[in-house]
Every structure is written in structure tokens, then in C-alpha cells.
Amino acid sequence: MQPTASPRLSRWRLGALVLALISGGEAGVCIALAALVVVFYLLNHGFLSEVNIRAMLDAVAYVGIIGVGQTVLLVAGEFDLSVGSVAGLCAVIAGWLMTTGHVPVALAVLGGLAAGALLGLINSIVVVRFGIPAFIATLGMLFVAQGLTQVITNGYPIYPLPDVVGNFGQATSLFGIGWAFVILLVLLVVGDFAMRRTTLGRNIYATGGNKEVARLVGINTNRYKTVCFMLVGMLAATAGMLVMGSLASATTSIGQGWELTVIAGVVVGGVSLFGGVGTVLGGAMGMLLLQVVQSGLVVVGVSANWQQVSVGVIMVLAVGLDVVRRKLSFRQVHSVSDVASLLTDLEVATERRTIQRSVGATDDVRVTTTEHNIERGRDS
Amino acid sequence: MPYILATEGLSKHFAGVQALRTVDLKVQPGLIHALVGQNGAGKSTLVKVLNGVYPAGSYEGTVRLHDAPVRFSSPADARACGIAYVPQELQVLENLSIAENIYVGQTGLESKALVRFNELNRRAAQVLSRLGVALDVRAPLASLSAAQKQLVMIARALATAPSVLMLDEPTAALSVHETDRLFLILERLRSEGVTMILITHRIPEVLALADWATVLRDGQIVAEIPRADFHEDAIVSAMVGRRIDLLFPPRDTPIGTEEVLRVERLRVPRPGGAADIISDASFSVRRGEIVGLAGLVGSGRTEVLSAIYGRIAHEGRVFVEGREIAIRQPADARGAGIALLTEDRKNAGLLFNLQLGRNITLGNLHLFANHGLIDRDREDTAARASMRSFEIKAKSIRADVAHLSGGNQQKALLARVLVHTPKILLLDEPTKGVDVGTKQEIYRLILELAGRGLALIVVSSELPELLGMCDRFLVLSNGTIVDEFTKADGSEERILQATARGPVRQQIATA
Structure with a gap:
């Protein structure tokens, strides 16, 4: 059908096309990422120095590993705020096992993974069985895991760990990049493939798209959600133990502040907070984008205060883009109530952050940004 | 003017x-x-x-x-x-x-x-x-x-x-x-x-x-x-844009004698304890038979289908081809060869995050997968075949289902429940929000399925449609079957009378 084009209409369509491109998930985030890289490179060629690239990839590796799981869980229609403190607790458990527990390192690592799976299972039982919203359930787990970390360590890092741990954590693979990044790459390939090409992945999309529809076609949605929660727990444990390796010490601060970084990152990458939409690759691109912004600002010498502002803006965009994307695709009318519940969630997040700040956490950046989110959401 | x-x-x-x-x-x-x-x-x-x-x-x-x-x-x-x-x-x-x-x-x-x-x-x-x-x-x-x-x-x-x-x-x-x-x-x-x-x-x-x-x-x-x-x-x-001479195609295939579905003493309790939503409903459907379920909105029509499909909690016994089936969740019903087309396409039918083709194959991926790995060629071929045979009008199997008309959405959902042919098909308002042309296609399809030996239960608020399509009727009022008759005895008057006989639970109070 050849439309009879009037100038106004074709302009309107062009605008829609641009918007669709921006909000198109992977393509959009790739373009944004490339643009940012070019800008930072032009501002300071040092941005693309070997050292800085290596530093960025190493830094994104830990949260990126969790991001793979968080993406899958978000697609399934749930999310996990406890990833940071689960990472910390699992690292501490593994560290305790291999020192005080005198367990061989390999078994201790398996113990850490098992702990992550168990914590994920508990999250899923609370959410799926007892119907407590994921936000509250995993927020509770965040506190519980943080507390248990203190119980185990009494606030002191577990140190020294067997040499092999630190050697692995500080070892480099190809091009001098750490093993964590290699693990991330493997997880990305496997995760992306599984979500795109397997019945498991498709059924997870169905579960997050509409749980009732999925149930009606015979999908055991509860089981899928449980598996996803356990996956996130294990990946959080993996990331936590990798940081422990790089520090050669199981400190109590491992994983602090990761939860919102991970969610903001994958949402920037096109993963919907409302379930059913997003890809593992896109989520990883989003996390990389956040990392590029943070490193880029350091490299071009912007003062720390402005860096915080930028991170905040990006995080607001994370939610904003998701809302725009939903509007563009004429989704179901539930968005209003979804946004409302999301805002409630963010309010609780703000509260938690405030509490954490008062007990001495350093990253109060996110307090400000979540408040921005809420303000913005109310206006629209 | x-x-x-x-x-x-x-x-x-x-x-x-x-x-x-x-x-x-x-x-x-x-x-x-x-x-x-x-x-x-x-x-x-x-x-x-x-x-x-x-x-x-x-x-x-x-x-x-x-x-x-x-x-x-x-x-x-x-x-x-x-x-x-x-x-x-x-x-x-x-x-x-x-x-x-x-x-x-x-x-x-x-x-x-x-x-x-x-x-x-x-x-x-x-x-x-x-x-x-x-x-x-x-x-x-x-x-x-x-x-x-x-x-x-x-x-x-x-x-x-x-x-x-x-x-x-x-x-x-x-x-x-x-x-x-x-x-x-x-x-x-x-x-x-x-x-x-x-x-x-x-x-x-x-x-x-x-x-x-x-x-x-x-x-x-x-x-x-x-x-x-x-x-x-x-x-x-x-x-x-064309004359519709014959809205209901003639029924020319015989109804079998074998009971495909038998429901005994079905009860759906109301959460909160008041009167049951469905109380003590027993009926059966034979091979190749189309049974119409009539009654007011709220009389329990949808709940009968939902209970048989395991969507809501219920008591009673369900037999498929003489074998008792324990149905606790939809997966159990599907396993026994029961399929359900829900009334609410938006909230209990389509998945708006998946393309048209994937909406069609949803729930039957095992037919196109080896060890959990989807063969996309086979899946797409099957989806295209469904699109053709159901005459779904869309650009391609990659189309966004949100942009399809109601009739085409309904055809996509019918295609989904029929990818793997069931023995029993439950249809809840199959022509709701659907245009006249598609309605006729759906009537033809329903008769064709009956001719192929499926047992069908149809719920519809449009009495002429129900009367034109079904072989036998059950009239529900307040969760009880108050009348049952065959096509020969069926009339709008009889259905309305049967409906009125039951105590009406909730009506608009008109001054």
C-alpha cells in the first residue's frame, strides 16, 4: 500500500521511526554505546588505551555475570534485589569453608555456589509459594544475607585465603583481561543462545509475558521462576567469589550496591522491568554502557560530583526508556498500575538506601537517583 | 442541516x-x-x-x-x-x-x-x-x-x-x-x-x-x-461488502455414540464461602458432538469450562474416553487432550511480547524441538501453515499480535489450540468481538472439527449463534443446569424461559 504522503505525515512517521530505533532494545543501546565511546575517545584519546579498556572490562565483568541472571529473571517477570548481599554472603561462606572449615578450595567454591542456589531457592519459595512480591521478598533477603555475613565474619575480613584463590583471582587471560570477563563471555553466549533458541527460553518469555496465558498452555510457570531465582543466586555467588579472588580476601563489603547497578544496567539494555521483554546480549550492552559512562567521565577528568549526576541521569533514562518502549508497542493497558507498583517499589528502595546510608554505606548516589525516578514518574 | x-x-x-x-x-x-x-x-x-x-x-x-x-x-x-x-x-x-x-x-x-x-x-x-x-x-x-x-x-x-x-x-x-x-x-x-x-x-x-x-x-x-x-x-x-446468504453451514456429519467427555457432580466453591459458583453439574459430550452452554453472564458458564480445564479449583470427577483424569492444573487437562479457547483474548489469550508465529506455536514447542532446542525452520513452517489454513491476515508470522484485528487475533488463538489436535475443545465466546466474516469462518471450523470427531462445548451469549451451531444445549442458571434439550427442541424462548426459572442472583435494579 503506497500511502499518499503529505509533508506533515511523513515527518510524523520519521519521528516515529527514530523513536522506535532509540527504544528498539539492542540496536538502540549499541548505537548509544558506540556514540559514547566515540565522544569519550575524541575528548581524550586515553579513553581507548589498553589499560583503560582492560580496566573497564574487568570492572563490568562481575556485575555483568549477575546481569545475565537478572536479565533472565526479569524476562520471567520477577527480579532480585538481594544479588549484592547474596554475592557477599556466598563469598564469605566460601572463604570461611576454605579457612576455618579446612575444606579443599574446589569444594569450598562449590559450597559457595550451593549457598547461592539455596538463597535463590528461598527467594523463589517466598515469592512463588507464598505470593509475597519479589520486591519485598528479595529486599528481605538482602538484609538477611547482609546480616548473616556479619554473623559469620563479625565484621572482619576472612584472611588469608589459600594462595590458589588469590592467584586465580588476579590471573589474567588473553590480552591481560581477568578470568571473570572470560566467564562473563561464556555465560553471555550460553545465556543468549538458551533464551533465543530453546524451549526453556521461550517458556520463560511466555511466563514473563503473561503468567496466566503461560499456565493455560501448560507451562509450569512456578518451576520456571524457581529455576531463574536459583540461577541468579548462583551467578551472584560466582561474582562474589571472583571478587574475593581478586582481593585475595573475603571482605564484608563484597557486592555492596550491586543490586541497583545490575537492574539499571540491564534495563538500559532493553530488558523490561515488567517482564517478557529483553535479551541477554542487550542487558550486557546496557551494563557496559553504564560502565563506559563511569570510566569515561573519570578519563576526561570530570569532577566526582558531576559523575554522580551523570550516573543518576542514565539510571532515570533506564526507566524512562522502558516506559517509552511500552507506549510505542501498544502493550496492554496495565501499564498504569504497573508503573504505580514500580514507583512504590522505588520508594521502598529509596528508604532502604537511606537506611543503608545512615549505617555507613558509601554509594548514596542512588538515593538521589531513585528519588528522581519517582518524581519523574509522577509527572508523566 | x-x-x-x-x-x-x-x-x-x-x-x-x-x-x-x-x-x-x-x-x-x-x-x-x-x-x-x-x-x-x-x-x-x-x-x-x-x-x-x-x-x-x-x-x-x-x-x-x-x-x-x-x-x-x-x-x-x-x-x-x-x-x-x-x-x-x-x-x-x-x-x-x-x-x-x-x-x-x-x-x-x-x-x-x-x-x-x-x-x-x-x-x-x-x-x-x-x-x-x-x-x-x-x-x-x-x-x-x-x-x-x-x-x-x-x-x-x-x-x-x-x-x-x-x-x-x-x-x-x-x-x-x-x-x-x-x-x-x-x-x-x-x-x-x-x-x-x-x-x-x-x-x-x-x-x-x-x-x-x-x-x-x-x-x-x-x-x-x-x-x-x-x-x-x-x-x-x-x-x-458481500451478501451473507448462509450464516450457518449445514450439519452433515453424524454424531458419534461414544462419550468422549463425562463430568460428574462438578462443584466450584465460591471463595469466601457463600453459595457455590457451580453446584452439582453432571453432563457428557459424545464424539463429534457440539454442546452449547447457555445462561446469563455470571450463571457459571465460563466457570464450567475453567473447572474442566483445571483453571480454577473444583470438586467432582472428569472422565475422558472413559478414563478418570485428575485435573489440578491446565497442564493436566492438556495432557488428557482437552483444549480451551478463553473469552478474554487480551489477558488470557495472546502474548503481546511474542510475534504472531510464536503465539501460534506456544505450548506446543515440543513438536518443533529436539532435546529442548527449537528448530526454527520447522516452527516457522508450521506457523506459516497455520496462518494459511486459518486465513490469518497479517504481514507475516513476525507480525505484532497487538496490531491484528479481533477476528485475526481469534483465528491465531484457534490456530494455537489446534496445532496439536485435541480430543475435546472448550470454546468460551468464540465469536466475541469478531467481525461477521470471521464469525462465519469460525462456525465452519467448529462444524469441521465436530466432523473430525472432536467433542466440543461452546459458550456464547448470542443465542441465534448457539442455536444455529450446536447439537444439544445445557442451560445454566446460578451454577445449576436447569434444562437440557436437543437441537430439534431448541429455541430462544426455551433457553430464556429456562434461564428465568432459576433464581436470579443479581440484576440491575431498575426503578
Whole structure:
């Protein structure tokens, strides 16, 4: 059908096309990422120095590993705020096992993974069985895991760990990049493939798209959600133990502040907070984008205060883009109530952050940004 | 002649699709003006332009109200100019009272920051009495039936004292009784001089109520018919562009003797403990038989299907081909060869995050997968084959299901439940919100499936449809089967009488 084009209409369509491109998930985030890289490179060629690239990839590796799981869980229609403190607790458990527990390192690592799976299972039982919203359930787990970390360590890092741990954590693979990044790459390939090409992945999309529809076609949605929660727990444990390796010490601060970084990152990458939409690759691109912004600002010498502002803006965009994307695709009318519940969630997040700040956490950046989110959401 | 509302050369495009082309709508004051057309004909688009959902600038042409050109930038704009709109879907706040629901979003009832509830309730009661409805305005919306909620929506529109009231498929969720009552109310409003635009695709409603009918097809006005010239055939042929001689294909395949489905003493308890939703229902369906389940909305029709499919908690025994099946969840029912087409395409049918083809193959991926790995070629081939055999009109299997018309969405869902042929097919309002052409395709499909030996149960609010299609009827009233008869004895009168026999639980209280 050849439309009879009037100038106004074709302009309107062009605008829609641009918007669709921006909000198109992977393509959009790739373009944004490339643009940012070019800008930072032009501002300071040092941005693309070997050292800085290596530093960025190493830094994104830990949260990126969790991001793979968080993406899958978000697609399934749930999310996990406890990833940071689960990472910390699992690292501490593994560290305790291999020192005080005198367990061989390999078994201790398996113990850490098992702990992550168990914590994920508990999250899923609370959410799926007892119907407590994921936000509250995993927020509770965040506190519980943080507390248990203190119980185990009494606030002191577990140190020294067997040499092999630190050697692995500080070892480099190809091009001098750490093993964590290699693990991330493997997880990305496997995760992306599984979500795109397997019945498991498709059924997870169905579960997050509409749980009732999925149930009606015979999908055991509860089981899928449980598996996803356990996956996130294990990946959080993996990331936590990798940081422990790089520090050669199981400190109590491992994983602090990761939860919102991970969610903001994958949402920037096109993963919907409302379930059913997003890809593992896109989520990883989003996390990389956040990392590029943070490193880029350091490299071009912007003062720390402005860096915080930028991170905040990006995080607001994370939610904003998701809302725009939903509007563009004429989704179901539930968005209003979804946004409302999301805002409630963010309010609780703000509260938690405030509490954490008062007990001495350093990253109060996110307090400000979540408040921005809420303000913005109310206006629209 | 002065028109109260008119459009001149109205056109609207969506990404490559022309939804409206040079529409000149003319609405005379004080009349009920029916806007008819199949799904996808452009009715909704036209209405959304008229009530400001699509703002001025996003379409071409002019909208005139009381002969003056108007440019609405939002629904609030349109409301302020006296155009009220009652959408098809209920948009109510379940936890607020009737009065609050009627006046939600309207200012002027507050003194400083406080709501004056007495005034609010008084005015709400006035609006309801204008509708001839006796309801306690302080009752929460959650306590009302769907029909009563619909009336609250109309009251909300009326509370703005509109000069034009637009009603989008107001009877979609109503039973025959409730529809009759609604019509009385609309006639009363007409006698008070309210201009109404009634959007519908039910021709009997147009014949019964409207003074004027504008028929839309493919985004254009194809007929403008005054009441004096109303004739069912004329309207239908304008809608479809061809004459429909035979709505129901003849039944020429025999009904088997073997019971495929037997349900014994089915009971669905009501959460909270009051009277059961379904009490003690027993029946069976034979191979190749189409059983119609009739009854008012709320009589338990949907719940019978839901219980058999394991969607809701129930007691009783279900036998498939003589073997008892324990059905605790839908997966159990599917495993036994039962399939369900739900009434609510939006919330319990389509997955809007997946493309058309993947909506079709959903739930049957094992047919196209090896060890959990999807063979995309096989999946796409199967989806394309379904698209062809069900004549789903879409650009490709990659199409976004949200952009399909109701009829094509329904065909996609039918394709889904039939990817893996079931033994028993449960259909809940299979032609709801579907255009006339697709309806006939669905009738033909249902008969064909019966001919292939499936056992079918059909729920429908449209009695002629049910009577034309089914071999045997069960009439439900308040969760009890109150009558059962075969096609030879079936008539609308008999169904209505059986329905009336049961105690009616909840009706609109009309003064």
C-alpha cells in the first residue's frame, strides 16, 4: 500500500521511526554505546588505551555475570534485589569453608555456589509459594544475607585465603583481561543462545509475558521462576567469589550496591522491568554502557560530583526508556498500575538506601537517583 | 442541516496502514446514531479522534462540534467541550464507592483540600436516578456485577453533562436481559435530548435502537442509512461488502455414540464461602458432538469450562474416553487432550511480547524441538501453515499480535489450540468481538472439527449463534443446569424461559 504522503505525515512517521530505533532494545543501546565511546575517545584519546579498556572490562565483568541472571529473571517477570548481599554472603561462606572449615578450595567454591542456589531457592519459595512480591521478598533477603555475613565474619575480613584463590583471582587471560570477563563471555553466549533458541527460553518469555496465558498452555510457570531465582543466586555467588579472588580476601563489603547497578544496567539494555521483554546480549550492552559512562567521565577528568549526576541521569533514562518502549508497542493497558507498583517499589528502595546510608554505606548516589525516578514518574 | 458533531475529510494513518480515509461523519442532534462496521473497519480510530485520544495534528481533516471546528489535544479537552465517552472495557476503581467512581477525575466537589462526600453522594444519586437505577452510591464498585459497573461508567459520562455521549460496544459484556434494560435507559436519555453515538457490530441492536446508521468499511463510510430504510440484509452487506446468504453451514456429519467427555457432580466453591459458583453439574459430550452452554453472564458458564480445564479449583470427577483424569492444573487437562479457547483474548489469550508465529506455536514447542532446542525452520513452517489454513491476515508470522484485528487475533488463538489436535475443545465466546466474516469462518471450523470427531462445548451469549451451531444445549442458571434439550427442541424462548426459572442472583435494579 503506497500511502499518499503529505509533508506533515511523513515527518510524523520519521519521528516515529527514530523513536522506535532509540527504544528498539539492542540496536538502540549499541548505537548509544558506540556514540559514547566515540565522544569519550575524541575528548581524550586515553579513553581507548589498553589499560583503560582492560580496566573497564574487568570492572563490568562481575556485575555483568549477575546481569545475565537478572536479565533472565526479569524476562520471567520477577527480579532480585538481594544479588549484592547474596554475592557477599556466598563469598564469605566460601572463604570461611576454605579457612576455618579446612575444606579443599574446589569444594569450598562449590559450597559457595550451593549457598547461592539455596538463597535463590528461598527467594523463589517466598515469592512463588507464598505470593509475597519479589520486591519485598528479595529486599528481605538482602538484609538477611547482609546480616548473616556479619554473623559469620563479625565484621572482619576472612584472611588469608589459600594462595590458589588469590592467584586465580588476579590471573589474567588473553590480552591481560581477568578470568571473570572470560566467564562473563561464556555465560553471555550460553545465556543468549538458551533464551533465543530453546524451549526453556521461550517458556520463560511466555511466563514473563503473561503468567496466566503461560499456565493455560501448560507451562509450569512456578518451576520456571524457581529455576531463574536459583540461577541468579548462583551467578551472584560466582561474582562474589571472583571478587574475593581478586582481593585475595573475603571482605564484608563484597557486592555492596550491586543490586541497583545490575537492574539499571540491564534495563538500559532493553530488558523490561515488567517482564517478557529483553535479551541477554542487550542487558550486557546496557551494563557496559553504564560502565563506559563511569570510566569515561573519570578519563576526561570530570569532577566526582558531576559523575554522580551523570550516573543518576542514565539510571532515570533506564526507566524512562522502558516506559517509552511500552507506549510505542501498544502493550496492554496495565501499564498504569504497573508503573504505580514500580514507583512504590522505588520508594521502598529509596528508604532502604537511606537506611543503608545512615549505617555507613558509601554509594548514596542512588538515593538521589531513585528519588528522581519517582518524581519523574509522577509527572508523566 | 445543523449537525451537532461532524467530520470533514478525516484521514488517519498508522505506520503504513490507512485507518481512515476522508470520512465525512454527520451526527444529528437528539438521535441515537449507530456506527457499525467489522473489526478493523475504523470505528475505534474514528471514535478516538472524536474524543481526543488521537490529538489534533495526528490526523488530517476537520472535526466540527456545533458547526465550529474543534481541535482536541486530549480526552480531557473533548470532555470539557461536551463529548463523553464510555469505553468498551470497564475502567473502574474497584475499591472506591459508586459515587467516587462516577466523579473520579472531576473537580469542583472539594472544599479546599477535602472532598465533600455528602455533596458527592447526593449528586451521584441524582445521576443514577436519571438513569433509572437504584443503587447505593456508597457501595464499593467491587460489589457490583459487570452490568452494574457498565452503568456506573455511563453515569460517569453523564455526570459531565455531555452534549454527545459515545458508547463503545456497551453490550459486549451484558446478557440479553441486561442489554434490554440498558436499551430502555438509552431510550430514556434520548427522550431527554442527549445525542448518542453507539459503536457496535451487533446488527439487532442497531435495528432495535438506532435512528440513523453509518456503516464503515476499510476506513471509509460505505453507507448512511436512516431508520426508515433499516434492513438487516442491507446493513450486513454494507459491512461485509458481500451478501451473507448462509450464516450457518449445514450439519452433515453424524454424531458419534461414544462419550468422549463425562463430568460428574462438578462443584466450584465460591471463595469466601457463600453459595457455590457451580453446584452439582453432571453432563457428557459424545464424539463429534457440539454442546452449547447457555445462561446469563455470571450463571457459571465460563466457570464450567475453567473447572474442566483445571483453571480454577473444583470438586467432582472428569472422565475422558472413559478414563478418570485428575485435573489440578491446565497442564493436566492438556495432557488428557482437552483444549480451551478463553473469552478474554487480551489477558488470557495472546502474548503481546511474542510475534504472531510464536503465539501460534506456544505450548506446543515440543513438536518443533529436539532435546529442548527449537528448530526454527520447522516452527516457522508450521506457523506459516497455520496462518494459511486459518486465513490469518497479517504481514507475516513476525507480525505484532497487538496490531491484528479481533477476528485475526481469534483465528491465531484457534490456530494455537489446534496445532496439536485435541480430543475435546472448550470454546468460551468464540465469536466475541469478531467481525461477521470471521464469525462465519469460525462456525465452519467448529462444524469441521465436530466432523473430525472432536467433542466440543461452546459458550456464547448470542443465542441465534448457539442455536444455529450446536447439537444439544445445557442451560445454566446460578451454577445449576436447569434444562437440557436437543437441537430439534431448541429455541430462544426455551433457553430464556429456562434461564428465568432459576433464581436470579443479581440484576440491575431498575426503578
